[in-house]
Amino acid sequence: MLSNWDYFMQEKHSKLRKRCRKGIPHSLRPRAWQFLCGAQALQDKHKVLYQSLTEQPGDPKCLDDIKKDLHRQFPQHEMFCSENGVGQQELFLVLKAFSVLDPEVGYCQAQAPLAAFLLMHMPTEQAFWCLVSVCHKYLNGYYSHGMQQIQIDGDILFGLLKKVAPQVYRHLKRQKIEPVLYMTEWFLCAYTRTLPWSTVLRVWDMFLFEGTSYL
Structure with missing residues (x-):
């Protein structure tokens, strides 16, 4: 794949995704x-x-x-x-x-x-x-002075939390804990x-x- 990268990216994209999800060999x-x-x-x-x-x-x-x-x-x-x-x-x-x-x-x-x-x-x-x-x-936009993009992604995360874990969402909402308080380092440092x-x-x-x- 690495020796013929453009071909696999264009013609075998799903196969490449499958290999990445399986885990790329360390070497x-x-x-x-x-x-x-x-x-x-x-x-x-x-x-x-x-x-x-x-x-x-x-x-x-x-x-x-x-x-x-x-x-x-x-x-x-x-x-x-x-x-x-x-x-x-x-x-x-x-x-x-x-x-x-x-x-x-x-x-x-x-x-x-x-x-x-x-x-x-x-x-x-x-x-x-x-x-x-x-x-x-x-x-892109994560490290700008206003950090607008990470705030947008934080709102998306909160919306997903509401969908998949509504009890957790409601608890955080009641406590007025905004996503930016706990997810900033996760996203800024990409885990x-x-x-x-x-x-x-x-x-x-x-x-x-x-x-x-x-x-």
Whole structure:
């Protein structure tokens, strides 16, 4: 499938979806994710852009905020547990490059766990393009200053809750607990800091195939 991706996406779409729902083999997951989200196409189109972005100075405020958050991302993981270690350095470069690429969004704290999660599975440049694709295509509007899109999705979640779990819905409604109070981190971080690790991987297999409708 990976060697003939366009054919399977166009002609065998349902078969590809079935394979993703079954679970992508761990050894193939990094490459599959890059193809599913379109990061591979972006990287092929902009071959030297990532290096150029990392060499630019960047917004001092964004860089300062990024540095403050580096040690908070999966601190028990061997890749990120060491301050100024390779993992934190790579995380800084990915987040900095994104803030330079998209100055309107700049940097949002919720991007850091996404970038760290991707770095656990693939090299730096590939993780960067996956982050770009996820933020721009899947979570577009989530990291804007008003966060309008995540509020809309929160209302959709509440509507689904009313349909499938009416007792829970009524209880939350009586207590005046709005969706934004409990689902923000779920959606902003795409469950990377919420679910058991094996579950996160399976969710992402489908998330990168079907988009936010799966979340």
